[in-house]
Amino acid sequence: MDVTRLKSSWQQVAEYGDEVPLFFYSSLFLTHPEVRSLFPVSMALQRDRLVGALGRIVSDVDRVDELVPFLQHLGRDHRKFAVLAEHYPAVGEALLHTLSHFLGTRWTSDLAADWTAAYGLVAQVMTEAADASAKETPPWWDATIVSHDRRAPDLAVMTIEPHQRLSFRPGQSLAVETPLRPNLWRYYTPANAPRVNDTIDLHVRVVGGGPVSTTLVQGVRVGDALRLGPPVGERLTLSGREDVVLIAGGTGIAPFKALIDQVRSEGGDRRVYLFAGGPTRRSLYDLRALRALAEAQPWLRVVPCVSREAASDGVEGGDAVDVALRHGPWRSESVYVCGSPDMVAGSVHRLAEYGLPRERVHVEEFTTGTEPIGGIS
Numbered sequence: 001m002d003v004t005r006l007k008s009s010w011q012q013v014a015e016y017g018d019e020v021p022l023f024f025y026s027s028l029f030l031t032h033p034e035v036r037s038l039f040p041v042s043m044a045l046q047r048d049r050l051v052g053a054l055g056r057i058v059s060d061v062d063r064v065d066e067l068v069p070f071l072q073h074l075g076r077d078h079r080k081f082a083v084l085a086e087h088y089p090a091v092g093e094a095l096l097h098t099l100s101h102f103l104g105t106r107w108t109s110d111l112a113a114d115w116t117a118a119y120g121l122v123a124q125v126m127t128e129a130a131d132a133s134a135k136e137t138p139p140w141w142d143a144t145i146v147s148h149d150r151r152a153p154d155l156a157v158m159t160i161e162p163h164q165r166l167s168f169r170p171g172q173s174l175a176v177e178t179p180l181r182p183n184l185w186r187y188y189t190p191a192n193a194p195r196v197n198d199t200i201d202l203h204v205r206v207v208g209g210g211p212v213s214t215t216l217v218q219g220v221r222v223g224d225a226l227r228l229g230p231p232v233g234e235r236l237t238l239s240g241r242e243d244v245v246l247i248a249g250g251t252g253i254a255p256f257k258a259l260i261d262q263v264r265s266e267g268g269d270r271r272v273y274l275f276a277g278g279p280t281r282r283s284l285y286d287l288r289a290l291r292a293l294a295e296a297q298p299w300l301r302v303v304p305c306v307s308r309e310a311a312s313d314g315v316e317g318g319d320a321v322d323v324a325l326r327h328g329p330w331r332s333e334s335v336y337v338c339g340s341p342d343m344v345a346g347s348v349h350r351l352a353e354y355g356l357p358r359e360r361v362h363v364e365e366f367t368t369g370t371e372p373i374g375g376i377s
């Protein structure tokens with residue numbers, strides 16, 4: 001396989017931008033209409049994911065150490081979309097057809113052989129990982145909503161009950177699908193450590209009028225069904241025994257409540273400082289519960305803060321990261337940050353300016369999409 005030739009041909013195709021996934025999916029659904037039901041009704045976002053994932057695969061094609069774990073993750077993750085081994089050849093055919101369409105006379109028999117071999121390897125690694133995980137876990141977990149507390153027009157705290165045991169580590173996230181929005185999976189983070197009765201709390205805020213968050217906040221009811229994917233993410237889980245500083249924006253407190261649960265179950269043998277931020281007091285939707293937690297646990301300090309209002313009544317003024325830095329110095333603690341992408345990026349930047357070594361800062365880093373990416377599945 002000529003890796004340079006493979007990469008340069010992909011670059012030439014990627015220059016056609018949105019036309020590439022449009023052509024790919026048209027070709028796939030025309031020749032294999034049976035796979036259409038695996039994809040969301042609206043394909044608008046899906047198109048970017050295909051190009052993004054293929055780009056990542058092709059650019060790492062000569063770095064097996066990085067590519068293989070990524071493909072194995074994709075293979076396992078695609079089980080929740082009901083992707084089966086027999087779907088892979090259909091996708092491979094559509095991919096080759098797409099490449100030949102855009103490359104025209106540059107699509108030679110040697111290049112076709114390279115792409116066929118590369119896709120064959122990708123499909124093999126993904127199906128083997130999927131088969132291995134099928135021996136241990138179901139493709140998804142069915143769950144029922146057992147409580148739904150609409151704390152604000154745009155925010156709900158719900159408790160769900162998986163029908164089968166779902167093991168996860170505090171700080172990990174789960175992909176969630178509601179049948180009201182089929183095939184649209186989004187990550188949400190349990191706000192508790194695993195419980196004896198297996199129930200899981202989720203905090204969901206509507207963002208950008210998006211389909212899944214809007215449905216989970218405004219459209220679902222107690223008794224409704226959800227599907228859950230396997231737990232993902234390691235960066236927000238606790239490691240070591242050192243004290244921790246948790247900096248949260250909005251529903252970013254969810255993983256931190258899970259970590260606090262974990263420290264409590266381990267006997268409260270480390271100090272935990274939680275800085276829970278939002279723009280206004282009204283946005284601090286979980287303040288009462290957080291204060292009750294802090295009152296009950298001597299090792300826990302909770303500092304609520306607001307960035308767009310003045311400080312008052314135990315709520316400090318400023319962005320959560322700035323308030324956290326005011327409470328320093330943090331010489332040995334591990335610092336965890338969770339919130340919107342902008343909040344996380346801004347906080348990481350401020351912590352670097354403050355001089356905190358990057359290895360002591362924990363944030364979730366996600367590169368995988370949450371829908372089937374077609375081109376490599």
Ligand SMILES: Cc1cc2nc3c(=O)[nH]c(=O)nc-3n(C[C@H](O)[C@H](O)[C@H](O)COP(=O)(O)OP(=O)(O)OC[C@H]3O[C@@H](n4cnc5c(N)ncnc54)[C@H](O)[C@@H]3O)c2cc1C
Nearest residue numbers: 173186187188189203204205207208210211212213251340
């Ligand atoms: C690991 C992980 C854990 C997550 N945990 C939670 C959680 O516990 N609670 C929760 O409410 N959300 C959480 N999210 C965000 C969630 O997965 C969805 O992205 C969000 O609910 C929007 O989905 P949607 O379908 O409604 O909107 P989409 O159609 O996905 O997005 C609508 C618009 O909002 C933008 N957008 C998406 N997410 C965000 C965001 N977080 N901040 C700002 N803009 C955004 C999109 O770019 C788009 O323009 C988590 C995300 C990740 C990656």
